[in-house]
Each structure stands twice: as C-alpha cells, then as structure tokens.
Amino acid sequence: MPRVLTVYRWELRKLRAQKRTYLGLGAAAAVPVIFVTALAIRNGEPRDVAFGRYVHDTGLAIPLVLLLFGSVWLFPLITALVAGDIVAAEDRDRTLKTILTRSVERQQVFAAKALAAVSYAIAAIALSGAVALAAGILASGFNPIVTLSGTRVSASHGLALVGASLLVYLLPILAVACIGLLLSTVFRNSAAAIVGTLMFSLLLQLIGILPGLGGIQPYLLSTQFQAWQGFLRVPVDWAPILRALWVCALYAVPALLVAAVVFLRRDVAGE
Numbered sequence: 001m002p003r004v005l006t007v008y009r010w011e012l013r014k015l016r017a018q019k020r021t022y023l024g025l026g027a028a029a030a031v032p033v034i035f036v037t038a039l040a041i042r043n044g045e046p047r048d049v050a051f052g053r054y055v056h057d058t059g060l061a062i063p064l065v066l067l068l069f070g071s072v073w074l075f076p077l078i079t080a081l082v083a084g085d086i087v088a089a090e091d092r093d094r095t096l097k098t099i100l101t102r103s104v105e106r107q108q109v110f111a112a113k114a115l116a117a118v119s120y121a122i123a124a125i126a127l128s129g130a131v132a133l134a135a136g137i138l139a140s141g142f143n144p145i146v147t148l149s150g151t152r153v154s155a156s157h158g159l160a161l162v163g164a165s166l167l168v169y170l171l172p173i174l175a176v177a178c179i180g181l182l183l184s185t186v187f188r189n190s191a192a193a194i195v196g197t198l199m200f201s202l203l204l205q206l207i208g209i210l211p212g213l214g215g216i217q218p219y220l221l222s223t224q225f226q227a228w229q230g231f232l233r234v235p236v237d238w239a240p241i242l243r244a245l246w247v248c249a250l251y252a253v254p255a256l257l258v259a260a261v262v263f264l265r266r267d268v269a270g271e
Helices: 002-017 019-042 061-070 074-083 088-093 106-140 155-187 190-209 222-232 238-265
Strands: none
Touching: 002 106, 019 061, 019 074, 019 106, 061 074, 061 106, 061 155, 061 222, 074 106, 074 155, 074 190, 088 155, 088 190, 106 155, 106 238, 155 190, 155 222, 155 238, 190 222, 222 238
C-alpha cells in the first residue's frame, strides 16, 4: 500500500502538469457560471426540465438543473479527458518502461492510475457542484426548494439533498472513468480512448430512447445518471439509488478488471 500511495502521488503530479486536467476542471467550473449568467441576462428559465422553474427562486435549483443537462455529454467528456489518457499517455511518451524500473510492480502502477482517474472525476463533480451552488445562491438566494413530490423543504435540508444527489451522480461517472481507463489501456491511444468513452456513453443514451427497449432501460448506465432524483422525493425513493449502486458496479468492475489484466500482461520490452 505505501508503494501504491507513492505512485499515486506521482500520478497526481502528472495530472497537475497536464493541460487537459485544467481544461476539464475549467469546464466544470465555467459551465455553471455561464449558465447562471445567461439566466440572469435573459431572465429566462428552462421550464422543460425538472427544477427549471425554480432557478430564480433558489440557488439550490442550479446544480440540480446542471446535473440534468450535464449527464448527456458534459461530465462524461470531462471524465474521459483524463481517464482515457492516463495509460495511453505512457505509450505516447514511451515512459511506461521507465516507470517500471523504479522498484514498483505493475499492479501498483495500475492501482495508482485508477485512483488518480477516480480522484479527478470526484474533483470535477465536486468543483462543478460547489461553483453551481455558489453562483446560484449569489444570483437567486439561499431559499427553500420544492421537491419533485411538490413538498417545500427548508434551504438547509435542500442543501443536504443537493449534496446527496451529487454523491449518487458520482456512481455512473466513476463507471465512465473505469470504462475510459479500460479503453486507454486497450487502445494505447488517448484520442481513441477519449472519443470511445464518450461515444459509449452517448450510445447508451440513444439505446435508452429507442422504442421497444424499455425493458432494458433500468439496467443501462445512462439511466443511472437520473438515480439522484430519488433524493428529491418525499419520502426518499431508494429504489433507483440502490439500483444505481449495483448497476454501475456491473459496468465499472468488469472494465477495471479487464483493464488490469491487459495492463499486467502487456509487453513493454520494446518501449
């Protein structure tokens, strides 16, 4: 474990030195600000989405609306920027062989890279949620919010619900990170892995709206991006939240295991 933490710190230093890290985190922070600014200038509201009618009543509605908008492409893309590059970058720079000469095992390197990809995904969602809350509260105030059940809850309770919603939203995002890590390991090409991860996410979104496939919709990764809405009902609807736990695991764990096997067996002698 100490070796893994050491390599993990190396990976975090690499991420801090890469432009794509700041591109993704910058987008995570900028989109909420742009969204709130546009709402203030146009004085409009996205009534066609849940909580859209409340964006001028309480800042707590802003991160919830952004979760609905961002699930299609924004947050999967931000996640894929690093997850799809974190192994492929070693092939591009031909540095994997050098890393493996530093008295570390392959499994330690892989574990550290997986932790770094997950850490980045968590940081992106946390940053976006914090900025959205701050911008929303500045624009619309820290006021009570109306749940999907039509129940008005206090601002402090609503804040706790927003935090819980972000945590549940992380489940499918972490699965996307694992899929990106798999494609990064298999393709050995950052662009292919990033595009492949995003296309996989968009394909599942498309499958979810096709007629006649309603039976598989609860088991699609794309459906789990809506599981957080269970917290915004009174009483809390735990069914989609609990389902998201094991459905996301069905996508994440096999992807992680296959990526690990490929990484551990790859030939680096010619690198």
